[in-house]
Amino acid sequence: MFRSSTSLANNFCPLNVGVTRTFGVSMIKTESIQIQCPQCGETEFEQPDNVQDDDFVKCNHCKFEMMLADLKEVGIEQAKEVIIPEAKKEIENMLKKAFKGFK
Numbered sequence: 612m613f614r615s616s617t618s619l620a621n622n623f624c625p626l627n628v629g630v631t632r633t634f635g636v637s638m639i640k641t642e643s644i645q646i647q648c649p650q651c652g653e654t655e656f657e658q659p660d661n662v663q664d665d666d667f668v669k670c671n672h673c674k675f676e677m678m679l680a681d682l683k684e685v686g687i688e689q690a691k692e693v694i695i696p697e698a699k700k701e702i703e704n705m706l707k708k709a710f711k712g713f714k
């Protein structure tokens with residue numbers, strides 16, 4: 612005679628599905644970007660001490676003068692051109708890695 616001894620002790624373990632996906636976009640380096648002279652591409656500028664946004668800075672190479680505020684804007688545009696392709700590459704790599712495990 613078979614005795615069914617199926618224990619129905621339902622030990623429910625809460626499933627820990629703690630998936631943390633960290634997209635390290637903040638790891639992208641920005642320090643190495645230097646503002647270039649819009650005229651000649653030089654990155655050295657003459658500037659007064661304690662330069663303010665409405666002070667003029669002068670290119671060391673072609674003597675082109677522009678306001679620091681304008682130069683900063685040029686710098687931001689230049690930085691975007693460098694950073695955006697870098698960021699895209701970085702994100703694509705991360706996505707590739709992230710989707711590898713999802714077969």
Ligand SMILES: [Zn+2]
Nearest residue numbers: 648651670673
């Ligand atoms: Zn210049």
